[in-house]
Amino acid sequence: MVWSFISRTRGRGRFDVTDWLTWGYLILGIVLMFGPVLWVAMSSFKTDAALSEYPPSFLPFAPKTVMVEGYDDPLPLYEITAGEHRGEVLAQIRRIGLNAQMVDPQNPAEKINVKIGDRAPAREFAMAFENYSKLFERFNFMRYFWNSVFITVVATIITVIFNSMAAFALAKYRFRGRTTVFLLIIATLMIPPTINLVPIYLVVNELGLVNTPWGVIWPAVATPTGVFLLRQYMLTIPDDLLDAARMDHASEWRVYWRIVLPLAAPAIAVLIIFSVMWRWNEFLWPLIVLTRSEEFTLQLALNAFQGDLQTSWSGLLAMTVLTLLPITIVFALLQKNITAGIAQSGVK
Amino acid sequence: MFKPLTQAVQLGYRTAFNLFEWPMAGAQRLVGISRVAWLFLLPNLLIFGLFTFLPIILNFFYATTGSDAILLSQRPYVGAENFSSLLSCTDYLDPNSCRRDVFWRAVYNTGWFVVLQVGFMIAFSLVTALILNRDIPLKGFFRGVFFYPVLLSPVVVALIWKWILQRYGIFNAGLEDLGLAPVDWLIDAHWAFFWIIFVSIWAHMGFYTLILLAGLQAIPSDVYEAAEMDGASRFRVFSKITMPLLMPTMVVVVVLSLIRAVQAFDEIFVLTGGGPGSATTLILQYIYETGFASRPQLFGLAAAASILMAVVLLVLTLLQLRATRSQAEG
Structure with a gap:
């Protein structure tokens, strides 16, 4: 039965060379894409003694x-x-x-x-959980984790509110300059922040935001991607719904917050997923703005530890695993939504 | 388990509404219904102005001034000196003859990186998309397999491979098992360059696979049925139907990945630090190191280099716009 499941071909009923190649490629894909992550996860449970063993063993063993x-x-x-x-x-x-x-x-x-x-x-199977516990005791892990969570959550909330407000204005009002503003916002897609690093740093510096999470949050909350995504979706919301609410003397803010936002939920969900991904993984900009170690995000802390020769791999590997864990869990739960959202909008 | 969470979110949602309703309604009365759109645009435009439009202008001021002061008022005007310093070479094919030799090394590295990384990544993405487009079981799972690394942070990606490629890592152990000599993968200049390409393909190909797969699925199946009826060979179907119909998506994918590759930095910086020497230093790392990581901070030089990079990106983006337009027109 398993075989008939695997050997399902394009209805021709024979398992030919392209099917063999297909399965070979897919299995190679699993090994190549998951293998490295699995290997790091396995290694993160090894003691320092087991980590320095060469050739390494797959499962964590410790000398008895x-x-x-x-x-x-x-x-x-x-x-x-x-x-x-x-x-x-x-x-x-x-x-x-x-x-x-x-x-x-x-x-x-x-x-x-x-x-x-x-x-x-003589060796025995032994998971070195102390690699993880020592992250909390000695490496100030919670501090970096909290910094990352704070930046991710706050930036995502602000991004969603600001972008949806702009999208609402561009989708549901007719006013002079609408096209100009829309084109201007779309044009910023062409200007990645990487080419403005120096002047953005000046602005952040002048606002006194260097070495604060806000210096990371503010420069990237007005995403053209988000405005575009939400505007396109809001165009499909019928105006009659909005007018009915206005008849009842609802303020424009009420129309936006109580009617348009809930109806745009699918598009907002996509933007939330993107924003969380962007913010959790962000590296270059935090690297420039955050220089004091107590402000580091997880990514910066990982980078700083890997450059520090004093750090042992055991702590670094455990920290790597804890950093990739949240994204992996989100991915496992929302795989379909994420891939569909990306395929539709063509952004990452 | 999720109930308290949902309730908290709802409470936050209502509170935020009440918090802003009064000032926003007041502002609406103040500006009038006809200008209320600007009220909604204001926060976004403010951020854009402050962190996108203003910096574009400031960038030119930095590029034409010298010294390591961050405040523009303290920076003396130097004209085009930053540009001429970057561009002065006796022989453009030999970075050693240039005044800013690391810049030119970074330019050449980026050039090679862009060509090789984009070329191989598109090839692998296309093969993967074609395979995922076949009638295989567990389609969603396999799509997820190839997409998973895309979500990993660049630092994590780099550390994973650093752990595998280290001198006493699993990769060398495997080679020795096969009777081959181990190599210091990230210390040998050529191998380090190979691995930054490999790792960035590993980390990003899932994204392009997904877009190409969407393009493949958009090809109507009756075209294939007609071809099968006519007894066309597989190769002929691929070259005469699949490729031409996939072309618009393909162009978008190529341009998108070119734009990304020109700005490659994160994984490579953590994996090799640009080394050995400057063998894997790419242009964005040069900008970062000139402007921020080294002392004195040469903001002017960094700004000039980023303007040069911007020109390249602009050309690529215009290509993309043309490609998207021709795709929209079919």
């Missing part, structure tokens, strides 16, 4: 240790692979040249000499 009577520190356990003690599991006391001085944990009095080539470290 044991407390032996008469020794203060736990001793690493080894399996003996050759020689007279073959098959036994012994604890290593110390290494002397090419020999290892070992001891049987059950019989701590007797010391045994084994060639180092004759033993292999």
Whole structure:
């Protein structure tokens, strides 16, 4: 049954070479697209000792240790692979040249000499959750997480309100200069902020917003994409609905907030998804505006830690996983809406 | 579980309405119904003016003034010196002969990057879109597979690959298993350049695949049925039907990805830092480093370089507009 499911071809009933190629490509795609993320997720549960192991193992293993009577520190356990003690599991006391001085944990009095080539470290499956807990204890993770959440949420709310107000004006009023304003807004699509970095920095600096989240939030809330997306959608809302409300002496603000916004919900949902994605992943602009580490977003903190040689990979990998987790969950839940929204609007 | 959340959102929505209704209604009475549209446009236009239109003008002031002062009033006028400094070379094919050699290296790197990254990415996106357009089970899932990396942040993307490509990483372990010699992938200049292209294709191809897939699905199926009736070969169907009908979408995708590639920065900056040396430094990183990361901060030079980049982007955008128009006209 599984086979008939997989081998469904274009109705011709035979599994030909293009089908083989198709499935080969798709499976390669899964490995190539998910594999790296999975590998990082797996690695993030390894201890520092296991991370420095080469060649690396896929699952997180940690060397087994044991407390032996008469020794203060736990001793690493080894399996003996050759020689007279073959098959036994012994604890290593110390290494002397090419020999290892070992001891049987059950019989701590007797010391045994084994060639180092004759033993292999005994390992056990162990998830190093401390990689994650130490992020909260030592790395100030919550601070960066909160900064990212604050910027993402506040910027998205402002973006949606400002853009929908402008879209409402452009879609539902006839006034002199309407076309000019619309074209002007669309024209800014051609001017990515990357070519105005220096003067935008001056404006942010003059407003006293350097090293505040607002310096990241304000410059990018008036997205031409959002205005365009919402305007096109609002054009489809019939004017009669608005006029009926005006008959009841509703203010224009009430018409906008109580009638147009709820009706534009599908388009607004798309804009929210985009805005959250843009803001959570934003890098270059925060890198310029936020220079004090307590203002860093998650992305900046990750970048700063990876440049810092003091940082171990174990913490960095755990932080990477925590940073990609929210987006991954949102994607798993909203995959259809996201892909449909992007395919329709052609923006990212 | 979601009930309290929904209630909180509704409460916030109502509160926001009440908060703004009184001032907005008052403002409406003040300006009159005929000008109320401007009231709604105001916040957006204010932000646009402050952070888009004003900076465009200021950019030219920065580009024509010197020193490392951020305030324009403290910057002496230098005319076109920033531009001539960037453009002065004895031999334009050899970055070493240029006064701003890193700028020219960045220009050449960006040129190669744009050509190779866009070329290969479009090819892979097209193949993927064609395969996803076939009658396969779990279509939505596979579309998601190729799209997933698009959502990851550039920093995360770079760190994932840095972890894989490090000297004692899984990739080298796999090579050694096959009996090949391990390589310091991000320390060798040529390989580092290969990997920035590979990683940015990995991270972005899902987006273009999605757009091409939408283009493929827009091709009416009766065209294919007619071709099948006539007994046309697969290759002929592809070259005579699929490609011509996909062309408008294709042009949009090419121009869009060109515009993005010219401005590539994030993943590459985190993955290689522009190194080794300046082997993977692209133009936007040069602008960032000249204007913000190094001391003294040469704002004028950075502004001049971004104006040069803007010219390239403008040409590409005009191409896009023409392409979209011809697409709309069919």
